[in-house]
């Protein structure tokens with residue numbers, strides 16, 4: 001079994017439990033400028049800054065982090081959105097983390113989880129998420145379509161994640177506003193920053209590209225921006241940074257002029 005298959009098996013168990021619960025939507029949902037809008041109006045590479053306590057590939061990163069304090073630091077230092085890993089079994093996150101962060105910041109908040117059923121979207125929205133992740137590798141095309149349409153109906157933004165050309169083709173059919181190119185293979189954990197360069201050219205031209213995983217330096221960010229990304233999703237590097245102002249500043253490189261007027 002690949003790690004992705006193990007995670008999905010766990011999610012199926014969680015969904016069975018969630019189906020016995022109801023998620024009351026708050027009467028006045030959070031009003032934020034959509035991520036896709038802020039990215040398109042920025043001439044700098046956006047950073048989706050992640051709260052990540054641990055991961056199956058890296059083990060413990062920052063178990064004792066105060067997610068609210070960290071998210072506020074991300075916001076103060078120019079993040080475009082906050083990503084909160086909510087999976088408990090493999091990443092030590094929680095919906096509680098997401099709820100607490102959503103209450104504390106004015107930025108869009110991404111629920112970073114392995115969504116396989118609409119009830120997880122209800123749960124994420126009730127906890128204050130404004131963006132949900134849909135991972136093409138984790139879903140059949142039919143599931144992906146259903147979940148994508150469901151999230152849109154809930155007025156959520158969707159970050160549609162791909163890792164290879166085949167998955168990009170599936171994502172393109174949705175004409176999504178946001179495509180995430182994951183540089184990490186979720187089946188093997190290998191990270192290759194060339195993934196973004198190779199797949200960016202295959203993406204639906206109207207989609208805004210986010211390069212995900214393995215971003216460490218200003219040079220990495222520059223490579224992503226040159227390939228056509230308008231944002232990067234960064235976890236570990238930010239969690240380990242002791243000077244967030246400097247780290248975030250160095251990652252927010254200029255978008256090449258020729259990309260500015262297009263989604264890419």
Ligand SMILES: O=P(O)(O)OC[C@@H](O)[C@@H](O)c1c[nH]c2ccccc12
Pocket residue numbers: 050052112113114135161182212213214215233234235236237
């Ligand atoms: O910590 P990194 O290498 O900066 O990676 C962040 C993010 O891209 C990664 O957490 C991620 C990308 N897609 C995912 C899907 C599920 C869980 C986690 C992820």
